[in-house]
Amino acid sequence: MTENRHEKLGLSDEQVLDMYRTMLLARRIDERMWLLNRAGKIPFVISCQGQEAAQVGAAFALDRNKDYALPYYRDMGVVLAFGMTAKELMLSGFAKAEDPNSGGRQMPGHFGQKKNRIVTGSSPVTTQVPHAVGIALAGKMEEKDFVSLVTFGEGSSNQGDFHEGANFAGVHKLPVIFMVENNKYAISVPVSKQLACEKVSDRAQGYGMPGITVDGNDPLAVYEAVKQAADRGRQGEGPSLIEAVSYRLTAHSSDDDDRTYREKEEVEAARQEDSIHTFSAYLRELGILTEEKEQEMQDEIMKLVNEATDYAENAAYAEPETIFNYVYAE
Amino acid sequence: MAQMTMIQAITDALRTELKNDENVLVYGEDVGKNGGVFRATEGLQDEFGEDRVFDTPLAESGIGGISIGLALQGFRPVPEIQFFGFVYEAMDAINGQMARMRYRSGGTKAQPITIRSPFGGGVHTPELHADSLEGLIAQQPGMKVVIPSSPYDAKGLLISSIRDNDPVVFLEHMKLYRSFREEVPEEEYTIDLGKAEVKREGADVTLVAYGAMVHSSLKAAEELEKNGVSAEVIDLRTVMPIDMDTILESVKKTNRVVVVQEAQRQAGVAAHIIAEIQERAILHLEAPVLRVTAPDTVYAFSQAEEVWLPNYNDIIERVNQVVNF
Numbered sequence: 001m002t003e004n005r006h007e008k009l010g011l012s013d014e015q016v017l018d019m020y021r022t023m024l025l026a027r028r029i030d031e032r033m034w035l036l037n038r039a040g041k042i043p044f045v046i047s048c049q050g051q052e053a054a055q056v057g058a059a060f061a062l063d064r065n066k067d068y069a070l071p072y073y074r075d076m077g078v079v080l081a082f083g084m085t086a087k088e089l090m091l092s093g094f095a096k097a098e099d100p101n102s103g104g105r106q107m108p109g110h111f112g113q114k115k116n117r118i119v120t121g122s123s124p125v126t127t128q129v130p131h132a133v134g135i136a137l138a139g140k141m142e143e144k145d146f147v148s149l150v151t152f153g154e155g156s157s158n159q160g161d162f163h164e165g166a167n168f169a170g171v172h173k174l175p176v177i178f179m180v181e182n183n184k185y186a187i188s189v190p191v192s193k194q195l196a197c198e199k200v201s202d203r204a205q206g207y208g209m210p211g212i213t214v215d216g217n218d219p220l221a222v223y224e225a226v227k228q229a230a231d232r233g234r235q236g237e238g239p240s241l242i243e244a245v246s247y248r249l250t251a252h253s254s255d256d257d258d259r260t261y262r263e264k265e266e267v268e269a270a271r272q273e274d275s276i277h278t279f280s281a282y283l284r285e286l287g288i289l290t291e292e293k294e295q296e297m298q299d300e301i302m303k304l305v306n307e308a309t310d311y312a313e314n315a316a317y318a319e320p321e322t323i324f325n326y327v328y329a330e
Numbered sequence: 331m332a333q334m335t336m337i338q339a340i341t342d343a344l345r346t347e348l349k350n351d352e353n354v355l356v357y358g359e360d361v362g363k364n365g366g367v368f369r370a371t372e373g374l375q376d377e378f379g380e381d382r383v384f385d386t387p388l389a390e391s392g393i394g395g396i397s398i399g400l401a402l403q404g405f406r407p408v409p410e411i412q413f414f415g416f417v418y419e420a421m422d423a424i425n426g427q428m429a430r431m432r433y434r435s436g437g438t439k440a441q442p443i444t445i446r447s448p449f450g451g452g453v454h455t456p457e458l459h460a461d462s463l464e465g466l467i468a469q470q471p472g473m474k475v476v477i478p479s480s481p482y483d484a485k486g487l488l489i490s491s492i493r494d495n496d497p498v499v500f501l502e503h504m505k506l507y508r509s510f511r512e513e514v515p516e517e518e519y520t521i522d523l524g525k526a527e528v529k530r531e532g533a534d535v536t537l538v539a540y541g542a543m544v545h546s547s548l549k550a551a552e553e554l555e556k557n558g559v560s561a562e563v564i565d566l567r568t569v570m571p572i573d574m575d576t577i578l579e580s581v582k583k584t585n586r587v588v589v590v591q592e593a594q595r596q597a598g599v600a601a602h603i604i605a606e607i608q609e610r611a612i613l614h615l616e617a618p619v620l621r622v623t624a625p626d627t628v629y630a631f632s633q634a635e636e637v638w639l640p641n642y643n644d645i646i647e648r649v650n651q652v653v654n655f
């Protein structure tokens with residue numbers, strides 16, 4: 001008998017189905033983007049595949065009407081959960097004018113959407129970390145009770161921006177959730193060549209905050225950890241560091257060939273733990289998801305992805321003259 | 331002799347110096363097993379071992395800082411910054427530290443470091459993956475900045491940079507990495523830093539350019555020739571220090587100058603060159619010295635890239651202005 005774990009976390013059947021649906025949507029959009037890239041239609045893809053559980057689990061643990069997300073380029077699951085749509089993500093993939101992230105000014109994966117409190121980042125990794133700390137500091141000063149979630153890769157946890165941001169948040173007991181999505185590689189460089197500590201979460205100790213490592217393929221484990229961190233943050237107890245361990249199932253990006261630095265067998269083994277399958281199995285075993293329901297869900301998602309693709313493909317590019325806009329206040 | 335692309339010539343130069351001098355070290359993000367995201371260091375780890383060619387953790391200020399320590403201990407580091415837009419993370423190590431070591435130590439300590447990095451536009455990479463930031467480094471006394479425009483030059487200049495006893499930022503234009511091949515000697519050779527090359531002789535106007543803009547300038551010169559305007563094209567090769575002697579000699583002959591750079595008007599080194607020309611050769615000028623640059627905005631998004639980047643038509647237009655002044 002499979003134990004019902006979500007009920008204990010206060011999650012309803014509808015909520016876990018919604019989590020699964022969001023994970024699946026992220027996966028399908030991502031897969032479509034690769035196809036479009038290989039067909040020469042979109043310039044660049046950087047994937048969420050393998051990290052959807054961590055992303056969706058984390059976002060669902062927050063108050064998505066109030067909290068802030070400072071995602072990194074793989075976080076399609078986070079931004080979908082925060083309210084960005086498939087169509088908007090496709091517009092960004094095609095770099096069209098209507099893309100809410102940046103109107104095609106940044107690469108796909110540089111998420112930002114003001115109305116959903118998704119704070120735009122930029123290409124240099126980890127720069128979003130101190131931004132999240134500043135936002136949390138502002139919230140504390142203005143006595144607002146939101147928390148800010150900032151995510152980044154394990155390789156990126158070596159940047160000064162992580163250490164400076166974490167230290168500041170620790171000193172000022174700010175409501176920041178630092179979530180490392182440890183997918184075991186930074187482009188070609190494995191964790192063993194990035195960190196001397198065993199776990200990225202060990203780093204929390206240096207900044208006076210709790211640090212935990214959870215299974216990043218288990219959305220419920222991530223949900224639980226982030227929920228606790230959010231509660232801590234809201235109660236004025238300060239920041240937390242969460243490391244969600246999974247695996248990068250694709251090459252680093254559409255410009256990378258991972259065959260030069262990792263074995264096919266390793267990728268295949270990781271596929272066995274793919275959260276899309278394991279979470280689906282969990283829901284089926286509990287009878288929450290049936291074959292029929294899943295098919296329905298798949299069909300509905302494919303319809304969304306198709307519509308989003310068609311719309312974005314036919315949408316207009318930004319006019320070249322708009323390069324002069326937004327450099328300074330008008 | 332072999333036909334090489336610029337990226338092959340760069341790998342060849344690195345291999346040459348790794349062989350020549352055991353103090354040469356090559357490192358950076360993904361440069362080891364992966365051979366670099368642009369494959370500039372392909373095969374070097376296999377050939378020279380993990381002690382001399384290695385991956386660093388993902389942290390540029392650390393890459394900059396450890397280079398300083400290694401250089402102080404007599405090594406000749408050749409670190410890579412994966413894209414030059416990420417140099418901001420290492421700016422203090424470069425402009426604040428390595429550039430000033432010789433001065434601070436009363437001439438007792440050298441920083442023979444060569445920081446290699448891809449940069450430049452026209453390959454549909456967005457801002458921070460395409461910016462021309464050479465001006466930031468060129469404004470720092472103590473730093474040298476080298477920008478090759480061809481495979482032949484890339485090899486000779488990189489070897490010279492590695493052998494140079496001061497810190498050099500060696501910028502590799504991404505558009506030129508694989509855009510053409512040329513004859514590159516397999517044996518070692520050097521090209522002096524701080525020496526420009528007259529790429530094409532002309533009598534009516536001097537075009538001063540560097541990096542990818544050398545090719546746009548040469549193309550403009552060809553077109554201008556058809557209209558009876560003879561343009562001399564100078565490739566700076568080293569953008570700091572600037573070879574003013576070669577520029578002034580040309581100015582004295584042509585009396586008209588257009589400076590061409592891919593960087594924005596407020597960036598790069600064009601303004602500096604123009605100031606030098608008017609200070610040192612104003613009586614030789616028949617027209618104001620004009621510039622061809624990108625506009626003063628953030629690097630353009632893909633669809634506007636071709637509009638944003640200077641091209642040979644822009645150069646022709648400016649040349650016609652100085653010729654008809």
Ligand SMILES: Cc1ncc(C[n+]2csc(CCOP(=O)(O)OP(=O)(O)O)c2C)c(N)n1
Pocket residue numbers: 074123124125152153154155156157181183185186187248252359388390412416419
């Ligand atoms: C400051 C900076 N340096 C280098 C890069 C190039 N780069 C982009 S992603 C990446 C690897 C990131 O690895 P990790 O933090 O583990 O995140 P992952 O991509 O694995 O999710 C690198 C080196 C960058 N974007 N920014």
Ligand SMILES: [Mg+2]
Pocket residue numbers: 153154155181182183184185186187
């Ligand atoms: Mg990683």
